[in-house]
Amino acid sequence: MEGVFGVLKEDYGFRRFLTREKQSVKVEFMLLCFGYKLNKLHKSIQTQSLGVTLYKNSIS
Template sequence: DCKDCPHKEKCTRAKGNKRLYVSKSFLEKRQESYENILTETGIQYRMNRSIQVEGAFGVLKNNYEFQKFLLRGKTKVKLEILLLCMGYNLNKLHAKIQNERIGSHLFKVKSA
């Protein structure tokens, strides 16, 4: 109970008691998610994802020499990044076609 807490003034400036509610289903889903990422498959997915994401930004910055947006405004910036991503994905697809790697994955993909 907060009434007997010697540090009440340091913890909160609100008058009266506050209550914090946590959804039981949220806790269950969070535990399920935590257990999933610790499985062998989860570790492979995390490893695969970290490799892919960092590499994409590296290619955009170094190979495409993308340092800053040329256009201003949210809509124009969204369009510019969309075009960059499409170019990146087309280059990846072209490389896969050239190397005959279409349909192959680093790890088995989970079906939905």
């Protein structure tokens, strides 16, 4: 779990929340988590570790 926070801080440059309200901070954190997981999924697809491609190659 600690590695995720390291990635968010170093790679994403995340240092502090931009909002102050509890609900807004929660939404901001969820968006940050979504971006992290989406990036991880994209990397998995690009390296073909999932066995699924985003589109079929029509070049013969």
